[in-house]
Amino acid sequence: MRVRGFVDARGRPSLDFSAEAALGVLCTRCLRPMPVVVEVQQTLAFDNAEIDDELDLDTIETLPMVQHLDLVELLEEELLLALPMLPKHDACEAPGPATIGRTSVFSGLQGLMDSTDGTT
Numbered sequence: 001m002r003v004r005g006f007v008d009a010r011g012r013p014s015l016d017f018s019a020e021a022a023l024g025v026l027c028t029r030c031l032r033p034m035p036v037v038v039e040v041q042q043t044l045a046f047d048n049a050e051i052d053d054e055l056d057l058d059t060i061e062t063l064p065m066v067q068h069l070d071l072v073e074l075l076e077e078e079l080l081l082a083l084p085m086l087p088k089h090d091a092c093e094a095p096g097p098a099t100i101g102r103t104s105v106f107s108g109l110q111g112l113m114d115s116t117d118g119t120t
């Protein structure tokens with residue numbers, strides 16, 4: 001996690017932070033755990049003034065000025081927002097009667113029967 005404090009072009013105290021976290025979630029297809037790496041990069045500006053949409057066309061988030069900022073809490077929120085809504089493995093199958101294991105067993109049996117047929 002990197003945090004950088006600075007004063008932006010409009011003289012507002014600002015914070016630049018980025019973080020990366022590996023979280024464990026369940027795949028929505030096969031229901032097995034899958035690791036998800038979420039990256040967050042955010043610039044925050046502290047400003048008590050009303051946000052002017054004309055001026056704030058950039059992606060900078062504005063927070064009201066606070067005495068104490070809980071950076072960990074803020075970061076947790078941002079990481080949760082960055083999580084995929086429906087996480088899925090790139091390639092996996094939904095659990096069902098035809099699992100990969102059984103399919104390979106049957107195909108092996110099929111090969112055995114073919115060879116016996118050939119010899120008789």
Ligand SMILES: [Zn+2]
Binds near residue numbers: 029031088089091093
């Ligand atoms: Zn999966």
